[in-house]
Amino acid sequence: MPKTGQEPSPTKDLVTTYLSDVKSRVDACILDFLPIAHEHPDVHQLYQMMLDYPRRTAKGLRPALCLLICEAFGGNPERAVNTAAALELLQNWLLIHDDIEDGSELRRGEPCLHQKHGIPMAINVGDALHCKMWEMLLQNTEILGHPLAFRILSEFIQLSNQVVEGQHIELSWVSNNQWNLDEDDYLTMCVQKTAWYTCITPCRVGAIIGGASDADIEVFVELGKNLGVAFQIQDDVLNLIGDVGRYGKEIAGDISEGKRTLVLIHLFNACTPIEAQHVIDIMARPREEKTEAEIESVLHLMQKYNSIEYAQRRSKALLQEVAGQFRNNFAHLPEGRAKHLFLSLIHFFVEREY
Amino acid sequence: MPKTGQEPSPTKDLVTTYLSDVKSRVDACILDFLPIAHEHPDVHQLYQMMLDYPRRTAKGLRPALCLLICEAFGGNPERAVNTAAALELLQNWLLIHDDIEDGSELRRGEPCLHQKHGIPMAINVGDALHCKMWEMLLQNTEILGHPLAFRILSEFIQLSNQVVEGQHIELSWVSNNQWNLDEDDYLTMCVQKTAWYTCITPCRVGAIIGGASDADIEVFVELGKNLGVAFQIQDDVLNLIGDVGRYGKEIAGDISEGKRTLVLIHLFNACTPIEAQHVIDIMARPREEKTEAEIESVLHLMQKYNSIEYAQRRSKALLQEVAGQFRNNFAHLPEGRAKHLFLSLIHFFVEREY
Numbered sequence: 001m002p003k004t005g006q007e008p009s010p011t012k013d014l015v016t017t018y019l020s021d022v023k024s025r026v027d028a029c030i031l032d033f034l035p036i037a038h039e040h041p042d043v044h045q046l047y048q049m050m051l052d053y054p055r056r057t058a059k060g061l062r063p064a065l066c067l068l069i070c071e072a073f074g075g076n077p078e079r080a081v082n083t084a085a086a087l088e089l090l091q092n093w094l095l096i097h098d099d100i101e102d103g104s105e106l107r108r109g110e111p112c113l114h115q116k117h118g119i120p121m122a123i124n125v126g127d128a129l130h131c132k133m134w135e136m137l138l139q140n141t142e143i144l145g146h147p148l149a150f151r152i153l154s155e156f157i158q159l160s161n162q163v164v165e166g167q168h169i170e171l172s173w174v175s176n177n178q179w180n181l182d183e184d185d186y187l188t189m190c191v192q193k194t195a196w197y198t199c200i201t202p203c204r205v206g207a208i209i210g211g212a213s214d215a216d217i218e219v220f221v222e223l224g225k226n227l228g229v230a231f232q233i234q235d236d237v238l239n240l241i242g243d244v245g246r247y248g249k250e251i252a253g254d255i256s257e258g259k260r261t262l263v264l265i266h267l268f269n270a271c272t273p274i275e276a277q278h279v280i281d282i283m284a285r286p287r288e289e290k291t292e293a294e295i296e297s298v299l300h301l302m303q304k305y306n307s308i309e310y311a312q313r314r315s316k317a318l319l320q321e322v323a324g325q326f327r328n329n330f331a332h333l334p335e336g337r338a339k340h341l342f343l344s345l346i347h348f349f350v351e352r353e354y
Numbered sequence: 355m356p357k358t359g360q361e362p363s364p365t366k367d368l369v370t371t372y373l374s375d376v377k378s379r380v381d382a383c384i385l386d387f388l389p390i391a392h393e394h395p396d397v398h399q400l401y402q403m404m405l406d407y408p409r410r411t412a413k414g415l416r417p418a419l420c421l422l423i424c425e426a427f428g429g430n431p432e433r434a435v436n437t438a439a440a441l442e443l444l445q446n447w448l449l450i451h452d453d454i455e456d457g458s459e460l461r462r463g464e465p466c467l468h469q470k471h472g473i474p475m476a477i478n479v480g481d482a483l484h485c486k487m488w489e490m491l492l493q494n495t496e497i498l499g500h501p502l503a504f505r506i507l508s509e510f511i512q513l514s515n516q517v518v519e520g521q522h523i524e525l526s527w528v529s530n531n532q533w534n535l536d537e538d539d540y541l542t543m544c545v546q547k548t549a550w551y552t553c554i555t556p557c558r559v560g561a562i563i564g565g566a567s568d569a570d571i572e573v574f575v576e577l578g579k580n581l582g583v584a585f586q587i588q589d590d591v592l593n594l595i596g597d598v599g600r601y602g603k604e605i606a607g608d609i610s611e612g613k614r615t616l617v618l619i620h621l622f623n624a625c626t627p628i629e630a631q632h633v634i635d636i637m638a639r640p641r642e643e644k645t646e647a648e649i650e651s652v653l654h655l656m657q658k659y660n661s662i663e664y665a666q667r668r669s670k671a672l673l674q675e676v677a678g679q680f681r682n683n684f685a686h687l688p689e690g691r692a693k694h695l696f697l698s699l700i701h702f703f704v705e706r707e708y
């Protein structure tokens with residue numbers, strides 16, 4: 001039962017059913033593709049580690065976006081499943097490296113890979129899955145032919161360049177102990193680090209396989225930016241007020257890790273200079289030097305200044321913009337299951353509780 | 355002047371001239387390809403970090419193998435420069451991650467990237483260069499056309515799968531504190547971790563672009579295994595007795611890092627059980643807990659039992675095998691500069707002092 005006490009709506013049911021259907025098709029594709037056994041015991045162990053994150057529970061939002069957009073443009077989503085699976089592999093290698101870089105502890109309800117096997121092995125497992133992602137994309141030559149497979153590869157190149165830049169910006173803030181950030185700084189980072197791989201590219205590759213025009217494909221840059229930022233803001237909110245059992249990461253882990261979020265930036269703009277200094281003093285320390293009471297005190301200030309509500313409002317406003325962009329730009333597409341589900345799915349991006 | 359006191363031979367001069375020529379063409383290609391400036395200061399910094407390893411002095415052996423084999427098969431090496439540059443990018447991202455995984459300190463005469471910028475940023479810079487490698491390989495569609503470009507991509511996929519497995523085997527030995535290894539264990543690891551990306555794939559992609567037959571391309575698997583192992587053994591030897599100024603890594607760094615090498619395996623087979631335990635006691639400790647005297651004592655035992663000489667003999671024997679394989683299998687290729695230089699180059703693999 002959702003924490004808000006609302007009854008599950010029929011639309012929400014449709015979305016969760018669709019998500020679980022997509023996830024099982026994509027999972028089957030990935031588990032069929034990744035190696036599972038090797039006679040050399042160490043290589044066998046590597047294969048098991050490569051399967052670890054892909055086997056953990058995940059929502060599969062990126063594959064769902066890809067398949068729905070493909071269908072909305074009249075394409076056969078079956079032809080996009082391989083590409084959707086590559087999006088999941090991307091997510092998995094990114095998360096393995098990201099968890100090391102952020103010093104995270106939990107991922108999808110279990111200890112992070114580097115917590116289980118150490119940083120050296122976890123880096124290498126991430127690299128192994130990274131390579132497998134390109135291998136999977138090369139398989140598109142058989143499914144889509146050379147020119148289209150090449151075009152999808154180019155899209156993944158573009159997104160990779162974005163995501164490493166976004167990641168570097170965020171790591172620089174930590175490394176430089178930088179806290180004087182405004183919303184634009186956050187948005188720039190968030191678009192590059194999250195929106196490209198979570199929304200822009202999933203929609204673009206779905207549209208490309210669906211046979212969309214270049215002009216239609218371009219719409220997904222702006223639309224995906226807004227959706228990606230809305231998604232990330234909701235992720236930041238859930239990190240603070242979510243249910244660990246459903247969310248799968250430690251609650252307020254972003255405070256432990258010293259993450260710069262829209263909630264935090266709002267707080268800095270709203271609170272007194274003394275309070276801001278108090279927050280920075282806590283946030284800037286390594287996680288092992290933070291007490292629970294200190295983390296609580298930051299959360300308390302976020303509540304006092306309604307920073308979490310502010311972020312939720314921003315996220316919902318972005319969602320409205322995305323829905324408008326979608327309706328305005330794609331009025332020429334037939335009304336049907338895919339368009340309807342897409343609009344429901346983007347609401348789930350912002351209203352989800354996990 | 356070489357430490358052995360030999361005069362530089364005319365053949366050696368030819369090789370070093372060729373290497374420096376190839377290196378400058380490949381470097382020009384890489385520096386032209388990698389981004390150098392960005393208005394966002396953090397992204398700009400990322401670009402500088404991505405240029406760090408590629409700008410350090412390196413021999414460029416892999417590109418040289420690729421271009422020479424292309425030429426030996428009658429191909430135009432200009433068409434292979436882009437692929438040769440991708441081999442250098444591969445080497446660079448692998449080294450960045452490898453240096454983190456091994457806890458190394460020096461690379462090509464300078465502190466390792468993670469020593470300069472911390473592990474989180476260095477992981478991400480490695481990922482950024484990894485993505486750039488695939489981007490560079492996609493450029494082959496314009497140079498070689500779709501089918502050949504995809505074939506080269508498949509070769510890189512194959513090698514990537516090998517290299518992460520070899521890396522995992524080596525990391526497992528460290529993680530499991532495993533020392534009871536025989537030569538076959540070392541050879542398996544070494545073929546996967548080193549030979550594929552250093553010799554097999556560089557030769558194969560050169561041959562493919564040069565228009566070689568499938569049968570000829572397959573020869574490079576066995577030939578490249580031998581050459582790669584010979585190369586790695588010489589690398590292990592130089593690590594123990596090289597000149598830091600020329601070799602660019604700390605001398606006896608492999609003992610500090612606890613690396614399993616052919617030299618070490620020979621020592622374990624030759625020395626007394628008490629000496630073996632003494633060596634393991636030192637090797638197994640973290641590098642910061644090893645004294646110089648302890649490292650010296652391991653080196654001393656390696657000298658006492660002629661383990662370094664043994665490794666050098668093995669390396670030279672492998673080289674003779676490679677030369678024979680090359681002559682026997684490729685008698686049908688015209689005698690000319692490329693064949694001659696290839697045979698000189700493989701001698702350099704084993705006789706080099708840096």
